[in-house]
Amino acid sequence: MTVGSSKKARKTYLRTVQNVQMTSLALERSRIDNPPIEFSEGDARRLHHPHDDALVVTIQAGDYNIHRVLVDNGSLADILYYPTFQQMGFGRERLVPTNAPLVGFGGARVLPLGVVTLVVTIGDYPQRITQNVTFLVVDYSSAYNAIIGRPTLNSWKAVTSTYHLMIKFPTDYGIGELRGNQVSACECYVAMMEMDNHIQAMNIEER
Template identity: 70%
Template sequence: MVRIDNPVIGFLEEDARRLHHSHDDTLVMSIQIGDYNTHRVLVDNGNSANILYYQAFQQMKIGREWLIPTNAPLIGFGGIRVYPVGAVTLFITVGDYPQQITKDVTFLVVDCSSAYNAILGRPTLNSWEAVTSTYHLMIKFPTKYGVGEVRGDHVAAHKCYIAMLEMDNHLPTMCIKEQ
């Protein structure tokens, strides 16, 4: 195989052909986490942590002894604090051979409701030197053998959005009054 040392990463209009435009979907994809093909993974450039939801953690049959204690809270929208159950480091594989990468990723394991199984944040995206495009619903990253890519799942993104809207545990909207 030919090694490509410094590939140029870009998006073309043909990368977006299979999508229904105009859309405002999030970038949701399926990736391999550990030994599991994990669906409903949100790629979030605005997130400062990688999150694995506890239900997905349990389905992966990872023992609690793998969790590293952590007491740093996550601060969400509106200042809501969520305390992780712990942290776990798992390998992730993305892309199609040979344009793929496998790296260890540390997730904060959180026990709360979500339509997603995991969230990939800036620490992972930066370590991959990844470039994301919500317009193209795609992530691209350099590999030893060219540019690897993973496409988002348009249908899964929409289903996750609907599921989040239907969740019962959202806090009520706060009243805003004119002074």
């Protein structure tokens, strides 16, 4: 899933990336701000193998724990599905208008209802992150409640492993972890395969 933008904006972004790369090559220096992030076989012990399951996690957003959140490195946007938005007790007045369409793999365009910014927390104390995340809210059928895409993964400096079904990220107190739920991943897969025009029942709970 990508976000549509103007041709001029894309060209400007390309020039910016090229300039950053040229500057980095000229500096030729390395800096270590955080300890290295590594995965081991021990991280995958709780999983059924072999598997090709998606990375599906639970995040804390405001006063709610939102389950069935897909971690998608291929998504250029963070997405919150409208039924979840409603179950969190929000009304449309909370949405900020946007005209940036979402483009799916098939080229179909979906216009979001708007954007909403929520305080999201992941990880266990004290290795946790709390940041504002701006979601595009879409009225679209999905087995998932939300999608975490590249904007937030990059802001977390997160490293994902689909083999280990885990995210690791640096914090001021060491490397934090967020494990995926393999059962939820399987349930979402089955639901997506069986989905018709009805929106799947969403699963969020108040903390």
